[in-house]
């Protein structure tokens with residue numbers, strides 16, 4: 001029997017840079033070339049100034065936990081009971097949803113600083129993953 005894989009993200013012209021950056025080992029967000037506003041998830045137009053010009057910018061390796069949920073039931077492979085889904089805010093402003101690993105559910109605290117890195121979850125998919133700073 002084959003192993004269950006993570007759902008594949010829909011990759012398109014707007015978000016390809018994000019997944020290419022993850023494959024290269026970095027976590028990037030869009031930054032508006034006209035006004036400097038960061039945004040995520042990727043969209044074609046700046047929500048602040050409506051410019052269509054943007055550049056990818058690498059996010060720092062740390063962010064703040066803004067919110068989280070813990071998956072308990074129903075459990076569906078490849079996810080396991082206790083899988084933590086975190087909303088992480090980078091100092092530049094963009095927020096990203098990612099897995100929080102390496103910490104017990106009861107120890108998770110809103111506002112904690114997390115280390116964020118691009119990690120391969122299987123042979124074909126790399127995603128951002130947050131871990132507590134130890």
Ligand SMILES: [Zn+2]
Nearest residue numbers: 032035046049
């Ligand atoms: Zn802008």
